[in-house]
Amino acid sequence: MKALLAILPLLALGACSPGDCNPQTAGFIGGIACSANGGYAARTNALQSQDQYAQNQANAATNQAAIAAQNNSYEQNRVRLLRERLARLDESLAAAQSRLNAAQSGSNAQADQVADLQRRIAKLQGAVARQEASPNPSAAEAEKLETEKRRLLALAAHM
Secondary structure, eight states: OHHHHHHHHHHHHHHHOOSSOOTTTSHHHHHHHHHHHTHHHHHHHHHHHHHHHHHHHHHHHHHHHHHHHHHHHHHHHHHHHHHHHHHHHHHHHHHHHHHHHHHHHHOSTTHHHHHHHHHHHHHHHHHHHHHHHOSSOOHHHHHHHHHHHHHHHHHHHTO
16 A cells, blocks of 8 residues: 555656656656656657757758769760860861862862852851850760761862
8 A cells, every 4th residue: 555655646747747848848746757757768869869860861961962063063074075076176167168268269160069068067167156055065966066077078178
C-alpha cells in the first residue's frame, strides 16, 4: 500500500504534464512531470532530428549548387570552343572570297562559276554569322558549316 501511495503523486503529475514538454511553458509541476515521464528527452530527440534534417537539406543544396556550377562551366567552355571554331571558319571563308575576287578579274569564262561560288560563300558566311550570334550555338550545325567550307575551298582551288 505504501508503494501505491508513493506512485500516486507521480501519476498525478503525469496527468498534468504538457504535451510538448517545452521548458518555457511547462511550469514547475509540468517540468517535474516532463522529467519523470521522459518528455524532455523526447523533445530533445525531436529537435536533434529536425536539426539533422536541416543540415542534410543544406548539404544537398550545397552539392546541387556545386553541380550546377560545374555544368555552367562546362557549357561556357563548350560555347567558347564553338565560337572559336566558327571564327576560324569565318576567316577561311574571307580568304576564299579574296581568292575568288582575284580569279574573277582574271577570266570571264569562269565568271559564272565564280559568281555561283561567291553566292555560296555569302550564304555560308550568313550561316556562320547566325551561329556566332546565337546564345547556344550548335556543334552539329558548326560541323555542317565546316563541311560546306571544305567543299567551297576545294572548288575555289580548282579555278
